[in-house]
Amino acid sequence: MRRCCNKRHQLNCPKTLSDCTGHSKNWGICTRVFVAGIDGYLGWPLTLHLTKRGHDVAGADLFLRRRWVEEMGSQSATPICSMKERQEAFREHFGRQLPFYEGDLREYTFVERILREFRPDAIVHLGECPSAPYSMIDVNHATFVQTNNITTTFNVLFAMRDISPDAHLIKLGTMGEYGTPDTDIPEGFFEVEFRGRRDRFPFPRQAGSWYHWSKVHGSNNVMFASKIWNLRATDIMQGVVFGTRVDEMGEDERLLTRFDFDQAFGTVVNRYCAQAAIGHPLTPFGRGHQKRGFLPLRDSVQCLALAVEHPPEKADYRVLNQFDEVYDITDLALKVQRVAGHLGLKVSLSNLENPRKESEEHYYKPDHQHLFDLGYVPSHDVETEIGLMIKDLMKYRNRIETKKNVLIPDVRWDGHRQKVKFLSPTVRGSPEN
Amino acid sequence: MRRCCNKRHQLNCPKTLSDCTGHSKNWGICTRVFVAGIDGYLGWPLTLHLTKRGHDVAGADLFLRRRWVEEMGSQSATPICSMKERQEAFREHFGRQLPFYEGDLREYTFVERILREFRPDAIVHLGECPSAPYSMIDVNHATFVQTNNITTTFNVLFAMRDISPDAHLIKLGTMGEYGTPDTDIPEGFFEVEFRGRRDRFPFPRQAGSWYHWSKVHGSNNVMFASKIWNLRATDIMQGVVFGTRVDEMGEDERLLTRFDFDQAFGTVVNRYCAQAAIGHPLTPFGRGHQKRGFLPLRDSVQCLALAVEHPPEKADYRVLNQFDEVYDITDLALKVQRVAGHLGLKVSLSNLENPRKESEEHYYKPDHQHLFDLGYVPSHDVETEIGLMIKDLMKYRNRIETKKNVLIPDVRWDGHRQKVKFLSPTVRGSPEN
Numbered sequence: 001m002r003r004c005c006n007k008r009h010q011l012n013c014p015k016t017l018s019d020c021t022g023h024s025k026n027w028g029i030c031t032r033v034f035v036a037g038i039d040g041y042l043g044w045p046l047t048l049h050l051t052k053r054g055h056d057v058a059g060a061d062l063f064l065r066r067r068w069v070e071e072m073g074s075q076s077a078t079p080i081c082s083m084k085e086r087q088e089a090f091r092e093h094f095g096r097q098l099p100f101y102e103g104d105l106r107e108y109t110f111v112e113r114i115l116r117e118f119r120p121d122a123i124v125h126l127g128e129c130p131s132a133p134y135s136m137i138d139v140n141h142a143t144f145v146q147t148n149n150i151t152t153t154f155n156v157l158f159a160m161r162d163i164s165p166d167a168h169l170i171k172l173g174t175m176g177e178y179g180t181p182d183t184d185i186p187e188g189f190f191e192v193e194f195r196g197r198r199d200r201f202p203f204p205r206q207a208g209s210w211y212h213w214s215k216v217h218g219s220n221n222v223m224f225a226s227k228i229w230n231l232r233a234t235d236i237m238q239g240v241v242f243g244t245r246v247d248e249m250g251e252d253e254r255l256l257t258r259f260d261f262d263q264a265f266g267t268v269v270n271r272y273c274a275q276a277a278i279g280h281p282l283t284p285f286g287r288g289h290q291k292r293g294f295l296p297l298r299d300s301v302q303c304l305a306l307a308v309e310h311p312p313e314k315a316d317y318r319v320l321n322q323f324d325e326v327y328d329i330t331d332l333a334l335k336v337q338r339v340a341g342h343l344g345l346k347v348s349l350s351n352l353e354n355p356r357k358e359s360e361e362h363y364y365k366p367d368h369q370h371l372f373d374l375g376y377v378p379s380h381d382v383e384t385e386i387g388l389m390i391k392d393l394m395k396y397r398n399r400i401e402t403k404k405n406v407l408i409p410d411v412r413w414d415g416h417r418q419k420v421k422f423l424s425p426t427v428r429g430s431p432e433n
Numbered sequence: 434m435r436r437c438c439n440k441r442h443q444l445n446c447p448k449t450l451s452d453c454t455g456h457s458k459n460w461g462i463c464t465r466v467f468v469a470g471i472d473g474y475l476g477w478p479l480t481l482h483l484t485k486r487g488h489d490v491a492g493a494d495l496f497l498r499r500r501w502v503e504e505m506g507s508q509s510a511t512p513i514c515s516m517k518e519r520q521e522a523f524r525e526h527f528g529r530q531l532p533f534y535e536g537d538l539r540e541y542t543f544v545e546r547i548l549r550e551f552r553p554d555a556i557v558h559l560g561e562c563p564s565a566p567y568s569m570i571d572v573n574h575a576t577f578v579q580t581n582n583i584t585t586t587f588n589v590l591f592a593m594r595d596i597s598p599d600a601h602l603i604k605l606g607t608m609g610e611y612g613t614p615d616t617d618i619p620e621g622f623f624e625v626e627f628r629g630r631r632d633r634f635p636f637p638r639q640a641g642s643w644y645h646w647s648k649v650h651g652s653n654n655v656m657f658a659s660k661i662w663n664l665r666a667t668d669i670m671q672g673v674v675f676g677t678r679v680d681e682m683g684e685d686e687r688l689l690t691r692f693d694f695d696q697a698f699g700t701v702v703n704r705y706c707a708q709a710a711i712g713h714p715l716t717p718f719g720r721g722h723q724k725r726g727f728l729p730l731r732d733s734v735q736c737l738a739l740a741v742e743h744p745p746e747k748a749d750y751r752v753l754n755q756f757d758e759v760y761d762i763t764d765l766a767l768k769v770q771r772v773a774g775h776l777g778l779k780v781s782l783s784n785l786e787n788p789r790k791e792s793e794e795h796y797y798k799p800d801h802q803h804l805f806d807l808g809y810v811p812s813h814d815v816e817t818e819i820g821l822m823i824k825d826l827m828k829y830r831n832r833i834e835t836k837k838n839v840l841i842p843d844v845r846w847d848g849h850r851q852k853v854k855f856l857s858p859t860v861r862g863s864p865e866n
Contacts, residue, residue, distance in 0.1 A: 108572050108573070138591070139541050139587055139588060139591035140541070142587055142591070143583070143584050143587050143588075146583050146587070146650075146654075147580040147583060147584060150576070150579050150580060150583070150650075151576050151580060154572055154575055154576050154579070155572065155576075158571070158572035158575070161848055162848070181632050181634065182630060182631070182632040183626075183627040183628065183630040183631070183632045184627060184628050184630065186627075190627055192625045192626070192627060193616075193625070193626075194616040194617060194619075194623055194625060195616065195617050197615060197616040197617065197796075198615070198616070199614050199615040199616045201614065201637035201639075202637045202638075202639065203637070204634035204635045204636070204637050205635075205653070206634075206635065207653070207657065208657075210654075210657075213650075213653055213654060213657060216650075216653060217579075217583075217646075217649075217650040217653070220638070220640070220646055220649060220650070221579075221643070221646060224640065224641075224643075224646060227790070228790045228846050228847065229847065229848065357660070357661045363630075413661050414661065414662065415594055415595070415662065
């Protein structure tokens with residue numbers, strides 16, 4: 001953004017200089033964006049969206065997400081292409097190359113090389129393992145998730161310090177860092193009085209899995225790096241994302257992003273929609289009144305693009321709570337049930353024993369004003385999105401059906417690994433019993 | 434402690450059953466204590482102290498601290514023995530064996546084997562890298578310190594969960610986790626009001642180095658493990674430790690613990706005393722009005738023993754702020770100067786450019802009541818301790834003199850590595866100029 005229309009940019013950019021300078025605030029200004037973790041659920045649609053908005057994107061991946069989902073005995077419901085095919089489809093649609101670096105972000109020299117070659121203005125760091133249940137499997141998985149996530153973030157931070165000190169880091173945290181306190185949740189920081197003195201503090205984090213704690217560790221590290229090295233950083237406390245698509249995918253199946261429905265990588269609405277598509281009961285955990293912030297995939301990429309296009313000042317560590325609305329997970333199940341009904345799919349709700357240790361009824365009121373201030377406009381209501389999802393997933397019901405065993409979790413927070421049971425008589429038979 | 438006088442204990446314990454049951458609350462009750470990091474500055478004297486108090490101790494180490502200090506171009510001012518010689522001296526003094534496991538606490542199977550064989554009632558986890566400057570050297574050191582400290586703690590936590598779920602973990606954190614907020618600092622948790630609602634929160638951490646953040650990450654992980662697995666844990670927010678000895682060392686040089694004076698492993702009072710012993714100026718960093726909590730080595734082992742002897746309930750995560758008094762680092766330099774003067778050593782003060790990024794004048798009022806409630810009685814005043822230290826160090830001035838180059842730091846928080854300069858004209862010439 002800061003390098004808009006400079007020499008190097010003009011060489012790569014299909015727009016002419018006059019196009020590039022005459023645009024409105026949020027359009028047509030090119031940023032060179034490096035997407036770490038480009039092959040993931042968010043990384044790929046974000047790449048399409050940023051490119052459509054005129055930015056130059058390069059990405060890196062080691063394809064670990066594909067392996068993790070395989071390890072969970074599952075597969076993406078959507079058939080996803082190899083990166084080579086994705087690059088080919090990208091070239092056809094956007095008329096330009098997509099630079100891709102295959103390698104391990106845990107290797108400092110790999111990250112360093114990318115920053116030296118690509119010289120990004122912004123780095124969206126999605127190169128972390130994003131699963132709570134995966135991190136709770138055993139000591140090896142817990143250690144892997146935390147050390148992987150810390151190491152990749154360190155490599156990005158140090159490479160920025162030494163090579164791209166003016167670049168903007170967009171780091172993915174999670175709303176789960178805050179837990180479910182009995183007060184409102186601000187965006188990152190709050191001012192409080194303690195024994196007659198006031199100070200502004202990071203809002204205390206009370207995460208609920210080794211994965212969520214890895215995100216807290218990462219947020220803390222990014223906050224400190226910004227402070228000592230004057231880096232500009234946006235830490236995204238993202239809610240639970242759901243959805244199968246962004247507009248930029250159009251009808252080209254090669255542009256689809258992955259869609260997971262297993263216990264570890266399938267988030268709750270995605271799991272419900274996959275269940276609905278094959279007529280499996282929808283399965284809230286426990287009493288089912290956990291509240292979380294949610295947003296559709298298309299809004300996630302919209303918000304990330306807004307963050308990219310509105311970088312903070314140098315040395316500024318900015319926290320954005322990124323979600324559209326707060327929902328109770330049973331209310332969401334009822335919405336999925338209703339929408340599925342309209343599509344002719346009759347599905348029941350059947351609560352499962354909760355494999356997690358978490359509050360199942362609680363106060364929940366997180367702020368989320370900053371992104372609206374930057375221009376976030378929610379795409380459409382949640383039921384419309386759910387309808388689009390179920391229609392998409394019905395095309396791939398065979399791919400879900402063959403792996404439906406993964407819809408019932410067995411990774412428990414107490415350390416045992418055993419399939420959880422249905423809590424009440426199911427209206428329709430569960431495929432597990 | 435909970436296994437006092439059981440069959441297994443009687444086999445190992447020199448005391449008879451009647452001796453063992455008739456004692457006062459804090460004495461004569463045997464606890465099997467596993468000290469992870471037994472070869473370190475705290476680990477070794479803690480082992481002597483716990484053994485003197487009647488506990489059964491076993492330890493583990495990989496001798497990394499010896500290598501790190503060597504990497505910093507330094508050595509312990511005190512000549513320290515090999516573990517074999519330490520075990521021999523231990524046997525002579527205490528009439529019993531000291532079980533020692535040489536190995537890497539980052540290997541889960543190693544930790545698991547120790548817990549299966551030794552079946553500890555308490556685990557004092559000192560097996561972490563304890564240096565802020567060491568963690569600030571470069572990306573490799575930052576990553577090493579955080580991943581090492583997270584991994585060793587994970588291994589201890591998971592092994593406790595699976596093998597010793599009733600044992601008591603005593604984990605070393607640091608007062609540095611809290612940073613220097615503009616309010617009082619409670620012991621771990623505080624209750625605050627935010628927008629009209631109240632909740633009890635972990636006190637926000639604002640650490641000042643990658644090392645200090647590794648301790649925050651560890652505290653967060655231990656807090657969460659206690660919650661989900663009902664482990665009993667004490668998290669020690671320890672102040673800056675100084676001192677050359679504990680009473681149990683007597684006059685046997687083989688029982689000495691290490692004493693570091695380099696920029697990375699020498700804490701501030703220890704550095705001052707080493708400087709005083711060779712007539713080097715005492716070197717506060719920056720304006721020199723940083724305030725910290727301090728305690729002598731002998732009080733550190735006293736407090737750790739109190740924690741061992743008063744375990745919390747199952748599922749209780751207890752935080753103890755462990756220090757005797759808060760001092761300004763210039764006041765401490767003046768104390769060292771005065772005590773050195775009484776011993777005939779004339780030393781000047783000369784402020785150094787601060788290699789760190791930290792507040793040099795600030796509010797500082799941390800609580801530290803819990804340990805006093807458990808029975809902590811400070812040994813004696815700080816000047817007496819400093820006098821004993823300087824006398825001890827004068828025996829080893831040659832060992833300090835040959836490495837005096839390490840007294841001036843070069844690891845800077847901004848990422849450059851370059852010796853810092855003296856800020857004001859020195860009263861006595863600095864050996865660097």
